[in-house]
Amino acid sequence: MSAEKADYAGFNEGLCQFLSQATTPFHAVRAMAERLESAGFQALSESESWTLESGGRYYTTRNDSSLIAFVHGTEDPAESGARLVGAHTDSPNLAVKPVPEHSSGGYYRLGVEVYGGVLLNPWFDRDLSMAGRVSYEDGPGNLKTALVDFRKPLAVIPSLAIHLDREANKQRSINPQKHILPVLGQLGEGESPDFRALLRKQLLLEHPQADVATVLDYEIAFYDTQAASMVGLQQEFLASARLDNLLSCYVGLQALLSADNTHTAVLVCNDHEEVGSLSAAGAQGPMLSSVLRRIAGDEESYARLVQRSMLVSADNAHGIHPNYPDKHDNNHGPVLNHGPVLKLNANQRYASNSETTGLFRLLAKQVDVPLQAFVVRTDMACGSTIGPITAGETGIRTLDVGVPTFAMHSIRELAGYRDGCDLARVLGQFYRHPGAVVI
Incomplete structure (x- = not known):
């Protein structure tokens, strides 16, 4: 070289x-x-x-x-x-809302807010993770903050099958309130989603010495888990x-x-x-x-x-x-x-x-x-x-x-x-x- x-x-x-x-x-x-x-x-x-x-x-x-x-x-x-x-x-990203939990149809979904001028179509059918900053109360009652990054695929925004939207390739309209809620999984009977509990678990995983009594608030956004890579016949491009x-x-x-x-x-x-x-x-x-x-x-x-x-x-x-x-x-x-x-x-x-x-x-x-x-x-x-x-x-x-x-x-x-x-x-x-x- x-x-x-x-x-x-x-x-x-x-x-x-x-x-x-x-x-x-x-x-x-x-x-x-x-x-x-x-x-x-x-x-x-x-x-x-x-x-x-x-x-x-x-x-x-x-x-x-x-x-x-x-x-x-x-x-x-x-x-x-x-x-x-x-x-x-x-x-630009999809930021998790303050009260994000949705459980329609037994699926655990999160409501998101569009941050910046997002090109929405490419967010469908991608392996998504979450990261950001969390504010929490420790045992003595003090305000603390810490960063979290789940680092693994844990959500997806599924596309609607073309059989149910025959005009999708000609005109596709995305309603950000209804159509871009990431799906995290399925809920058991009687199970209620609790996003703050999920964040507390991740905090303790990444910061095992932290004394996390209560998750107070957060700034969490979704991101694509696909790593940056060199592409092209001669590796002449960087995709990320x-x-x-x-x-x-x-x-x-x-x-x-x-x-x-x-x-x-x-x-x-x-x-x-x-x-x-x-x-x-x-x-x-x-x-x-x-x-x-x-x-x-x-x-x-x-x-x-x-x-x-x-x-x-x-x-x-x-x-x-x-x-x-x-x-x-x-x-x-x-x-x-x-x-x-x-x-x-x-x-x-x-x-x-x-x-x-x-x-x-x-x-x-x-x-x-x-x-x-x-x-x-x-x-x-x-x-x-x-x-x-x-x-x-x-x-x-x-x-x-x-x-x-x-x-x-x-x-x-x-x-x-x-x-x-x-x-x-x-x-x-x-x-x-x-x-x-x-x-």
Whole structure:
């Protein structure tokens, strides 16, 4: 195997391991924190005083589902600015409702709420598991939280047979209230389903030392148990759940781990992007500004830092679909494995401008990575990212980029085996390159 192929293979092996761990935003943050600590990053609590050392490496979390990691550069951040990469930890899913139990026909089913813009059809007939965060009361009456992940197939949403819906291949209408309740099993006569009892059993299984008196509440979501895998005649594609946007979280993490101590380098991975970002842990919340203020030290230094900084918002881009080429602008249809994508929109659905895209093109040229550009068809609506939101909240110059992807927001998405690794190379250059931000 050539050195280049070995680089791509190693990157994707690590990515697949991360995707397997990161079944929810809570688990994604835990997986990133473990990798950061192994690399010498020190955990900080937002509720405590911070003493930051020049050249130090740190991270902090909020709500267990958002994370900011940073290298406190030896150069004064107010003079050299900060180089930031942003992504989001959440993906569209089916979230278990507060009172979820259904027992119609003797089948144990759970009511779910659609989180984000889910493509519902692919959720049928898949082996599903559950994961998330649970709040519970311990024996002495204290509030505790813990993560759970059942890690095995325990539910399915069966399709209706075509014999009972002859028009299914022409027009299929899904009512999310009635048709997407996962089936967990069958109930015996007189047996009543108790979801909290199921969670308590799983808590004790995963945390045998925990004193779990009562399960108080939870944030639990279903996920597909099929592992990430390389597919294609030449293994040129990566197929997995949650590529949008855990792929970018992993790319940003790998780039940050390669950063030196000269410049202040920041990775911000927010929760709640798929539902608008307006939360304490979302990009439209105060988390990033709060951390940057603490890095700067005072308001004057913070104002200078903002004006000398740049954010690269990394979120997946739409690859031109070979079966639906008419859904793309002919001149702006990214191809998988042909390089990261600059995302542009004149109406500011993406935050890129000629200055930020120009800098990224320069960085990509320096590490010999090809780039592509995406503009949505003029007669179609354009999606958005944390880029414009973060730019609006902080005033930091921002660029939107991403890895070209098929089937975005499906239960299983597809990306090229080269593009994530190539994006990590450019972002590593962004973190390390002298004078890359102050223009």
